[in-house]
Amino acid sequence: xxxxxxxxxxxAFSKNEWKAIQKAFMKLIDHMPPRTDTAGGYHAEDPLxxxxxxxxxxxxxxxxxxxxxxxxxxxxxxxxxxFRMTREGQNDPASVKTDRKPYDLMVCAVLLVTxxxxxxxxxxxxxxxRNGLEWQAARDFVGRVLTDDDLTPGPEGENMESWLQRxxxxxxxVAF
Numbered sequence: 001x002x003x004x005x006x007x008x009x010x011x012a013f014s015k016n017e018w019k020a021i022q023k024a025f026m027k028l029i030d031h032m033p034p035r036t037d038t039a040g041g042y043h044a045e046d047p048l049x050x051x052x053x054x055x056x057x058x059x060x061x062x063x064x065x066x067x068x069x070x071x072x073x074x075x076x077x078x079x080x081x082x083f084r085m086t087r088e089g090q091n092d093p094a095s096v097k098t099d100r101k102p103y104d105l106m107v108c109a110v111l112l113v114t115x116x117x118x119x120x121x122x123x124x125x126x127x128x129x130r131n132g133l134e135w136q137a138a139r140d141f142v143g144r145v146l147t148d149d150d151l152t153p154g155p156e157g158e159n160m161e162s163w164l165q166r167x168x169x170x171x172x173x174v175a176f
Contacts, residue, residue: 003128004126005098005125005127006094006125007085007094007111013089013118021114023150025065029058032048032106038100038102038138043102047102049103050067050106051067051068064084065085066084068080068081069103079101079103080099081097083107084096109138109142111124113146
């Protein structure tokens, strides 16, 4: 049977919601821990490695986010079903089975982000207790890495280039 998460899509994401989800996911990738005790810690000693399912970096573009657990150089069996989400939501799988493997952390994290950015767009359920230990690592990870600003869609109509220029100007004005 396996351990899985289930997503019902209620509507497409707006362009700015999708940009916020993508940016948050990319930031989470940049801060991904080497190991995780997600989903009850069944694979706590195994490395957390993700790819696009074909040995390439996770896919994050204007249309799609797609990743799976990667087996890495050790050739451990750390993959299961690929996670795939699109902006429009057509043909997205209704569930993803992770079998509690380390990449479950990233699946839960992107689902938490999606619920925060566009709460009326998705309904998420899980074989695990969403308020319990099985999702605790993902809640902690998202809370540690992302700020409220990371989870707030930009104003409608603002294109990605102008948003990036604005953000770069904001960062340039901050003294580190």
